[in-house]
Every structure is written in structure tokens, then in C-alpha cells.
Amino acid sequence: MALRLGAHVSIAGSLDLSVDRAVAKGCNTFQIFTRNPRGWSSKPLLKRVAKSFIDKVEQADIHPVFAHMPYLPNLASARENVYRKSVATLERELSRCSRLRIGYLVAHLGSHLGAGKEAGLGRVTEAVEKALRLSPGDVVLLLENSAGSERAVGAVFEELKYIIDNVERSQRLGLCFDTCHAFASGYDLRSDASVNAIVKKLDSLVGFERVKLVHANDSKGGLASRIDRHEHIGVGRIGISGFRSLLRNTEFRNLPFIIETPVDDRRSDVENLELLRRVWGEAREEGSLSR
Numbered sequence: 001m002a003l004r005l006g007a008h009v010s011i012a013g014s015l016d017l018s019v020d021r022a023v024a025k026g027c028n029t030f031q032i033f034t035r036n037p038r039g040w041s042s043k044p045l046l047k048r049v050a051k052s053f054i055d056k057v058e059q060a061d062i063h064p065v066f067a068h069m070p071y072l073p074n075l076a077s078a079r080e081n082v083y084r085k086s087v088a089t090l091e092r093e094l095s096r097c098s099r100l101r102i103g104y105l106v107a108h109l110g111s112h113l114g115a116g117k118e119a120g121l122g123r124v125t126e127a128v129e130k131a132l133r134l135s136p137g138d139v140v141l142l143l144e145n146s147a148g149s150e151r152a153v154g155a156v157f158e159e160l161k162y163i164i165d166n167v168e169r170s171q172r173l174g175l176c177f178d179t180c181h182a183f184a185s186g187y188d189l190r191s192d193a194s195v196n197a198i199v200k201k202l203d204s205l206v207g208f209e210r211v212k213l214v215h216a217n218d219s220k221g222g223l224a225s226r227i228d229r230h231e232h233i234g235v236g237r238i239g240i241s242g243f244r245s246l247l248r249n250t251e252f253r254n255l256p257f258i259i260e261t262p263v264d265d266r267r268s269d270v271e272n273l274e275l276l277r278r279v280w281g282e283a284r285e286e287g288s289l290s291r
Contacts, residue, residue: 004256006030007269019056029256034096037070074110075127076120076153094135109154120153132169142176147228148185155185161205178215186224189242216257247283
């Protein structure tokens, strides 16, 4: 089975141009924002643009496609105004994904802003339940694990389990496993044994089949540093050995891997993708490790 490997790509100029960019980078899966991620408002999704996007995806046979929530929403917020806008944005993004035939939407859970972890988890659960109810369809919402900053929600797997267990429409919930965030929050990825332990824990808590995507990012910060700073593959503290262990694991290697590595002059997306593809090939020759 070929590795599904891609990048987060730009929608600059027109949303459908993202497919062209993904193909040019050698991706066979990719992730986008469906609109400008830096504001609350969004332009209407034009029918001709949506059709062009769908047609290009089908012609390129590039799948699955993932969308990511914009930057501003905070589903755990204790501030009512921000919370209401966050829930409305989540509902709109689910609807936009449905119109674009994008099967998955990735969401950061946000910060409780000092209200406490229990309150934050309650807010996220209510937000997810309401948004899923208001956006009928089969788009799956992927809860992304956080790096574990002081007020962040979702750094430990038990918190992700709480949300899944308390949302009525949980069949439309899955997980996005971010390697940088996991490492920063205390989950070691640097050996076959530690990766295997993570798979077993996720499987016992929520069922590993809920994990639909890996955000493959190295980490500038150390283990349990709580520093959310992505690094190029192999340059950070996870290192090549960590990604080799991930790709040697049967469960992880069968998932799509999407990079969100830095945009700078040290290394391009294509070079990061080529490196991961090479590590995957080496891991395949060495033999996969299952749980």
C-alpha cells in the first residue's frame, strides 16, 4: 500500500488552484483552508469555483482531502462573544467542506482562558454537538491534539475521549494526531516501543480507527516542553528516528501524513515530502511493527 503523503497548500488566487499546487508538490493527499484563515468573515463559496475544485481533485485522483479550521475560533472560550462566533464558524466550515466534497475538517480545540479544564471541555463538547447538528451531512470533524500549553484543551488523549464520549453524533468525530503537539505534550515518539505504546493507549481509549490523519511535523521544543513550534522533518527534537518509528508501525503507516513544516529558505515542502517518502521506503524494507 502506497503512503498517502501531502502538505498544507495555499488557496491564494482561487481555491481550486490548491489542487494544482498539491499535484506540483507530488502530493497524493493534501490539506487547505477553505477561505482566508485570519479573519472571522468569509467570502461566499462560488459554485463555479467549487465545481472546478471537485473536478480537479477527481481528475488528479488525489485523496483524501482535508480542510483546517481558521485561526481565530476558540471552541473552549469562556468569552461568550468569541464562543458564539467560534461555533458559527465551525458550522459554516463543515457546510463548506460538504459543498466541496471534502470529507474531513481538522479543528484545534482552543483555550479555556483560565475557566478551568472541566469548563473548557464542556464548552468544546457543546460547540461540537451544536455545529454537527446544524450541518447535516457526513463530513467528519477531526479533533486535533494540542501541545499542552497551560490553558489548552486536548493535550492528553483522555480529554479527546471525554469529548467523543459526550457528543451524541460521535460517529462524525475522529482524531488528527499532530506529532509536534504530541511530543511537546509529553508523548515520546523516538522509539518503536514508545510509538507502539501510543497506539495501544489510543486504541484502548477511543479505538485507533478514529485516527484519520497524521500532521507530520518535527518539534523545536523538547519532550513535554509544551512548546508548539513546528520544525522541518529530522531537524527538530523528534528526529528522523522518530518518524522512522512512526512509519514502521502498521497502524500509523496506513494513515495519510500531511506536513505543516516551516515556510523558509532552509528546506521546501517538496524536500520534506521526499525525505518522509525515503524514510517510509526504508521502514518498509526493515519491516513493519504492529501493536
